[in-house]
Amino acid sequence: MVVLSVLLVLSDIYSCRSGQLKTGSTCDNDDEEVEIAIDNAAFMDEFFSQIEDIRNSIDKIDENVSEVKKLYSVILSAPTSDQKTQDDLEAVTNDIKKMANNARNKLKTIERNLESEEEERISADMRIRKSQHAVLSRKFVDVMTKYNEAQLDFRERSKGRIQRQLEITGKATTDEELEEMLEGGNSAVFTSGIMDSGISKQALSEIEARHKDIVRLESSIKELHDMFVDIAMLVESQGGMIERIESNMDQSVGFVERAVADTKKAAKFQQEARRVSGNKKAQVPPPGLSSCSVDQHLLG
Structure with a gap:
């Protein structure tokens, strides 16, 4: 039996080209359609629904990361901390954390299911x-790396602002000394060592605000660290598979188009054969194009 699942997954992977993922249809624009039976159709429909949910979550995370970057810029450009901006930042980072955990859990569930079924069956839908x-x-x-890089950049720029304010008051610090001060996590302890240095109230206020920003940021980084490492290790183990998918991308699009064309030729021949032989089913496929060869083309 010809399995359309191969066409479905490639249509999904290359959706930027085809703009569609339709169960039971091809990406061909011809009016003529060929009906092809789908193995495990209901199961694969559910799987593709899960995949779409995960993809939507990742896309939304990516949008939120862009918003976080904008809020970071607003915070760094202001001399004092604005509560509304901080509230907006907290809301967006909470959304990222929630959606990231949701995506990670769904990916882990799929991974466990694949591992449990791998020894029992080797099929086209398993490869898909x-x-x-x-x-x-x-x-x-990729999107979580982008988020982490934005966080680290914000931390470094916030630390730089603190360092410049300290230099203005004549209390220059090295990176190592500033890191030791930041590790305390307590804003009062952090500023107690510089209050006697003649620093202005405004400068002290900014230092305290930047310190609080860094403390909140490090808490967010720690919350996502284990999840990020977990998925990153999984991707590293899949490196060979991902490289093969990427390197075969262009070849596969053309391959599917040829396979669909061959399938249509086979269907057309069968229709002509039925008209010639009446009710008798065609037994012999056209030269060079057997139903078996079509299966082999699609299943690789």
Whole structure:
């Protein structure tokens, strides 16, 4: 039996080209349609629904990361901390954490299911699911890496602001000394050592605000650390599979188009054969194009 699942997964992976993922249809624009039976259709529909949910979560995280970057810039450009901006930042970072945990849990569930079924069956839909899981895991790590880089950049720039304010008061510090001061985590303890240095109230206020920003930021980084490492290790183990998917991308699009064309030729021949032989079913496929060869083309 010809399995359309192969077409479905490639249509999904290359959705930027085809703009569609339709169960039971091809990406061909011809009016003529060929009906092809789908193995495990209901199960794969559910799987693709899960994949779409994960993809939407990752896309939303990516949008929120862009918003976080804007809020970081607003905070760094202001001499004093604005409570509304801080509240907006907290809301967006909480959304990122919630959606990231949701995406991670769903990816881990798919991973466990694949591991439990791998020894029992080797099929086209198994290869499809593994490929989809690998691609989305990589995409998830990419967007979380982008978020982590934004956090680290904000920390360094906040630390730089503190260092400059200290230099203005004549209390210059090295990176190592400033890191030791920041590690305390307590704003009162942090500022107690510089209050006697003749620092202005405004400068002290900014130092305290930047210190609080860094403390909140480090708490957020720690919360996401284990989850990030977990998925990053998974992607590293899938490195070979992801590279194969990426390197075969262009070849596969053309391959699917040829496979669909071959399938249509086979269907057309069968229709002509039925008209010639009446009710008798066609037994012999056209030269060079057997139903078996079509299966082999699609299943690779």
